Amino acid sequence: MGQGLSCRSSEEQGFFSAVQFGDFETVKEILENNSSLIHLSTVYDRSSALHIAAANGQIEVLSLLLDRSVKPDLLNLHKQTPLMLAAMHGKISCVTKLIEAGANILMFDSVNGRTCLHYAAYYGHSDCLQLILSAARTSQVAASWGYSRFVNIRDGKGATPLHLAARQRRPECVHMLLDNGALVCASTSRYGFPGSTPLHLAARSGSLDCIRELLAWGADRLQRDASGRIPYMVALKNHHGACAALLNPSSAEPLVWPSPLKFISELNHEAKALLEHALMEANREREKTILKKTGYSLPSPSGSDSDIDNLSEASDTELCCICFDQVCTIEVQECGHRMCAQCTLALCCHNKPNPTTACPSVPLCPFCRSNIVRLVAARVKTGNDKDRDVNFTKPRKSWRSRNSSEGSSSFKGLSAIGSFGKMGRGSGRIAAENEWLDKPLTLDT
Numbered sequence: 011m012g013q014g015l016s017c018r019s020s021e022e023q024g025f026f027s028a029v030q031f032g033d034f035e036t037v038k039e040i041l042e043n044n045s046s047l048i049h050l051s052t053v054y055d056r057s058s059a060l061h062i063a064a065a066n067g068q069i070e071v072l073s074l075l076l077d078r079s080v081k082p083d084l085l086n087l088h089k090q091t092p093l094m095l096a097a098m099h100g101k102i103s104c105v106t107k108l109i110e111a112g113a114n115i116l117m118f119d120s121v122n123g124r125t126c127l128h129y130a131a132y133y134g135h136s137d138c139l140q141l142i143l144s145a146a147r148t149s150q151v152a153a154s155w156g157y158s159r160f161v162n163i164r165d166g167k168g169a170t171p172l173h174l175a176a177r178q179r180r181p182e183c184v185h186m187l188l189d190n191g192a193l194v195c196a197s198t199s200r201y202g203f204p205g206s207t208p209l210h211l212a213a214r215s216g217s218l219d220c221i222r223e224l225l226a227w228g229a230d231r232l233q234r235d236a237s238g239r240i241p242y243m244v245a246l247k248n249h250h251g252a253c254a255a256l257l258n259p260s261s262a263e264p265l266v267w268p269s270p271l272k273f274i275s276e277l278n279h280e281a282k283a284l285l286e287h288a289l290m291e292a293n294r295e296r297e298k299t300i301l302k303k304t305g306y307s308l309p310s311p312s313g314s315d316s317d318i319d320n321l322s323e324a325s326d327t328e329l330c331c332i333c334f335d336q337v338c339t340i341e342v343q344e345c346g347h348r349m350c351a352q353c354t355l356a357l358c359c360h361n362k363p364n365p366t367t368a369c370p371s372v373p374l375c376p377f378c379r380s381n382i383v384r385l386v387a388a389r390v391k392t393g394n395d396k397d398r399d400v401n402f403t404k405p406r407k408s409w410r411s412r413n414s415s416e417g418s419s420s421f422k423g424l425s426a427i428g429s430f431g432k433m434g435r436g437s438g439r440i441a442a443e444n445e446w447l448d449k450p451l452t453l454d455t
């Protein structure tokens with residue numbers, strides 16, 4: 011009998027290792043000889059073959075198992091599902107397949123009470139995070155739980171996925187979660203130091219990129235944890251000098267993404283990317299000033315600078331008529347007036363509603379004062395884009411052409427811009443360009 015057991019276990023061993031290494035033919039062959047193996051789990055942590063395939067990204071084997079009606083939500087010893095393991099290890103194809111097979115995204119393990127969303131955020135697999143979030147929008151989770159509740163789901167110690175991403179230095183996941191409605195100022199219960207916000211945790215891990223994202227989404231530098239510490243003190247204590255400089259409540263405040271505005275949340279992808287880029291650039295300028303004073307220097311972000319250069323080279327035909335510096339990249343609809351992303355952002359930040367007031371005001375087009383219903387990316391003429399020349403012969407709704415038909419009434423709108431300056435709060439590109447405020451206004455006289 012003993013011999014029988016050891017014989018059996020070596021067969022199991024062979025099966026599990028074939029699953030692990032994705033040896034599709036061997037797995038298939040073993041299952042044809044002994045189909046009951048499909049329901050076996052390991053002695054060590056009661057992982058099923060599906061768990062092993064998911065954790066190792068063996069998509070062919072995983073598909074084979076699912077096709078043979080293995081349930082997607084099997085649990086191991088720690089109550090972890092194959093989906094959690096795939097999210098943990100960043101196995102995107104397995105995450106996709108498991109979700110397609112109906113895996114439940116709302117399962118909690120017994121280790122930390124975490125879901126697959128927590129694990130994707132913790133390990134920084136933003137592609138998996140994106141997939142799970144998309145699944146949450148369309149699955150029953152949204153109906154029964156509500157999407158934003160799912161995004162802010164807490165683990166056993168009260169940490170949301172955003173807390174974990176900030177603690178583990180995962181700026182891409184931080185960005186994605188914020189963009190999907192993660193609460194930037196949520197406090198943990200027991201995770202980290204009790205009462206920590208994502209900003210406290212980013213300060214602790216010393217991630218400038220995470221701190222930058224969180225501040226741009228309105229994280230509060232003055233919020234205290236349960237021991238009364240602000241993020242600045244946490245960064246200092248952990249010897250993250252550059253982070254501390256940005257978190258210092260006495261250093262200039264960053265521009266904040268005006269997420270509560272309805273029209274901003276409904277921006278099309280292209281316009282949103284332009285505005286986000288402008289915001290991050292403005293804040294980087296501000297950071298440089300702050301860090302210069304404190305003797306820290308920032309590594310220059312790769313790639314992003316060259317994009318900007320291309321953009322300015324691409325078209326000097328339509329300069330923004332507010333700042334006379336940047337190219338028009340954003341178009342207001344329905345009126346068709348154009349501005350650069352920086353000026354659009356200043357306009358929106360200017361109108362950032364106070365969270366305590368119920369009704370956010372809609373920003374007005376500075377040229378014609380109509381309500382801004384929608385912002386879209388303006389078509390920019392490029393050297394190698396000859397097709398678009400046709401469009402350029404049509405009358406363009408630029409500030410200049412409008413102005414000729416509407417007379418000086420257009421200028422009146424610009425007085426609204428006079429107050430943009432304070433949004434720069436003495437820092438950043440937009441504030442640095444405060445001199446542009448005078449230019450259009452002096453035209454009026």
Ligand SMILES: [Zn+2]
Pocket residue numbers: 330331332333334335336349350351352353354
């Ligand atoms: Zn401008």
Ligand SMILES: [Zn+2]
Pocket residue numbers: 342345346347375376377378379380
């Ligand atoms: Zn307009």
